[in-house]
Amino acid sequence: MGRSYDQFCPAARALDVIGGRWTLLIVRELLLGPKRYTDLVAGLPGIGPNVLAERLRELGGAGVVSRSRLPPPAASTVYELTALGEAMRPVVDELTRWGLRFLGAPRPGERFRLGWLLGCVRAGFRPELARGLHETYEFRVDGDVFHLRVDDGTLDVRHGAAGEAACVVSTDLATFMAVGARLLTVEEALERGLAQLEGGPDAVARAVSILGAHLEATNGRYGIIGAVGATFRPDAVRGVRETYEFRIGDFLFHARVDEGTVEMNQGPAPDPAAALITDLATLLQLGAGTLTLEDAFAGGSATAEGDPEASLRMAAAFGVVLADP
Structure with a gap:
């Protein structure tokens, strides 16, 4: 590992592991599923290859990340979170939720990727509306595909298509963000041709109700x-x-x-x-x-x-x- 705070304190020990530059963002990327090295480079614009390799080595040494090889025909080496790494999910979600207060408008030169927005989707999850619900929703946004699996008040967000989905929504990024922020209803998006739906309209309505903008991010108003x-x-x-x-x-x-x-x-x-x-x-x-x-x-x-x-x-x-x- 790199430099230590040399403090016998759980918070300090945690920061010894994930407090380095880029480290927590690597965890953010892997929370969406296993990634190849090239996927991580693409998802972390600005990171140097030597820095990424070093951070992955450190996370592997700490038992947070593991490396495995996918079976043929992919036969690619991927990095994924261990059970210890997956335990960071609520920490990253809460950090994302807290960070919404500082987001504002994009600054000049800032990059954007849909995968980074998925953390906001997870942070805005309202588990009280998903008790007893077992459904998967697939979204295709400007060519990027991801799915959300709700299981009795819990949520898992992953890149890629769902095996079976209660609904599949295809749209562009602006419409996706507008619906999530309650600027636009699903019905309006469909009527205006801004989105296309496969599956039941009731399912997508449930998805929007439990995945919309977080209460604290909108001062309690949708x-x-x-x-x-x-x-x-x-x-x-x-x-x-x-x-x-x-x-x-x-x-x-x-x-x-x-x-x-x-x-x-x-x-x-x-x-x-x-x-x-x-x-x-x-x-x-x-x-x-x-x-x-x-x-x-x-x-x-x-x-x-x-x-x-x-x-x-x-x-x-x-x-x-x-x-x-």
Whole structure:
């Protein structure tokens, strides 16, 4: 192993094993199933091959990771978690859940892979809604395939197709995220041709109900209100007291900002300092950081009303990317 904290403490001993750079992210990747060395390189962009090899050797020495060879025709060497490594699952889930508070919009230069989102899916699992349920759901998102197996209040998320699935949903990443965040219902996605379903609609409805955005990540609110509220950045509006209105199609809600805190409510604002008028698709792109506010205005997919300076504060408060801050 590498450097030790030299402390007779369980937390320190745990960090001796998994506290090194990249180590916990290797565990994150292997929680989705066995991986070849090349799969790990692809899932960990930026890691050097020597660092990956060293971390795998350390994890193997600690009994966290094992190496095996798949039978023909694959005949590939794969790395997988041991029972000791699998015991890290609740730790990684809780870390992911805690990290949702800091996610916000993607930063310039940040990479993204669907597999990293699956940790958020697992972290958002609501076991109380899955008691007595034994079902598997398969999702095909922009060519990536994974499945979720629910077994009496427990959840297992794995890459690859399911042997037997109660439903198979094919869609793109934006739609998948919108449904999970309650910005879009499954029925709406199917009606608009944004998703295709094989199997029973009741099964996919159950999947969404137990796998959606975590309560703490949306301040206890689902739907558009909760999803927008989850992006609130208190440091951007310290000392600000004003109300912003959001008009998403026919749906209106508002955010009351007061000294770095926010209160989200449905309906129009009594006296908004600024209002954003847009559609669901544009809101998704603004929230994901794939569309700047200026481009949305220039393309006509969004408009603003009220004080222009308040509109900028509104954008900063909710993590909207500005082309020219």
